[in-house]
Amino acid sequence: ARTIFSGIQPTGIPHLGNYFGALANWVRLQDAAVPEDKLFFSVVGWHALTLPQDPKALSEARAAMIALILASGVDPRRSIVFHQDEVQNHTELAWILGCMTPLGKLKRMTTWKTRLAVSRNANDESEVDDSLLNAGLFTYPILQAADILAYRATHVPVGDDQQQHLELTRDICEIFNRTYPKPAPLFRLPEIILTPSKRILSLRDPTAKMSKSAVDPNSRILLTDSYDTIAKRIRAAVTDSISGITFDPVNRPGTSNLLTILSACTGETPTALAGRYEGSNHGVLKKDVVEVVEETLRRPRAEFARLREDRAFLLGVARDGAEKAREYSDRTMVEVRKRVGLN
Ligand code: TYM
Incomplete structure (x- = not known):
């Protein structure tokens, strides 16, 4: 055991x-x-x-x-x-x-x-x-x-x-x-x-890990964040100016971080996901990340709101x-x- x-x-x-x-x-x-x-x-x-x-x-x-x-x-x-x-x-x-x-x-x-x-x-x-x-x-x-x-x-x-x-x-x-x-x-x-x-890395500085203590609240997404906050922060996430989507944590930490988040929410590997978004762009990727993050957090967020009253x-x-x-x-x-x- x-x-x-x-x-x-x-x-x-x-x-x-x-x-x-x-x-x-x-x-x-x-x-x-x-x-x-x-x-x-x-x-x-x-x-x-x-x-x-x-x-x-x-x-x-x-x-x-x-x-x-x-x-x-x-x-x-x-x-x-x-x-x-x-x-x-x-x-x-x-x-x-x-x-x-x-x-x-x-x-x-x-x-x-x-x-x-x-x-x-x-x-x-x-x-x-x-x-x-x-x-x-x-x-x-x-x-x-x-x-x-x-x-x-x-x-x-x-x-x-x-x-x-x-x-x-x-x-x-x-x-x-x-x-x-x-x-x-x-x-x-x-x-x-x-x-x-x-x-998971910071949304503002993808060389650092996402942390509770970073001064910029836009660098992280909290379990209790609303859909609007999630959307705002993901849309503003730092990426790069390379066209197309690839999973390359060393050269494209911001883009790769979005794929990591998507992967954590869906269970698919970041590389497999990157393949799917290959010919796409950051805008499309971010839009999808917003939706899956919202889907992932919806239940815990509601449960927390309910439990904290009890x-x-x-x-x-x-x-x-x-x-x-x-x-x-x-x-x-x-x-x-x-x-x-x-x-
Ligand atoms: P803490 O409270 O900093 O973090 C809790 C757990 O979350 C993980 N974590 C992350 N994982 C992925 N990406 C990130 N950006 C990220 N930030 C935090 C941490 O790895 C951790 O698993 N010292 C521990 C708490 C502790 C503990 C223990 C853990 C105290 N005693 C005994 C295990 C066993 C800490 O500060 O975690």
């Missing part, structure tokens, strides 16, 4: 990248699961604190994310949906794993290096100044490893931007098993399930989810404490 675990940060309404990179894929895995499989989907509030958050906005986003996960089609009778920050086992395990994680491995994380690059004095490339960055940004991947290992997850579906974090989780898993091998290795090495759809139901799902998550992770923690000598 498989134990599937994944997480998403409660930092606002998910965009198409999060939807295809996570939510839609979770639903696919849920629908393909056999009864013995266990599925855990977590809203990772503690991870969100690594960047400055307005408490009121965070609190709202945190509650909304449960509704968004359900609106995407995750079924709480089938999957355990919960707030990470309601299960203290994650932080306890993160501390224990942190005491076995070499600093060198954390320093190699691209996400950390990107933060460093942003904070570094632009005039002095040699001077890397990490003194003002918070420690949580640095230890972030350890908490992520704890999320996964607390459930002894066997499979972790993520987008490719999370691959390096998952490789670190596997390293930490092996270090723990090697350090405390008796009576048998405690953790199973979690497998990465990379989202089949390619990374506070009692949402609170119940989160409460039940946390209770079950606690029960499962408690079993792991009893073993962990025994092995390290804190029982």
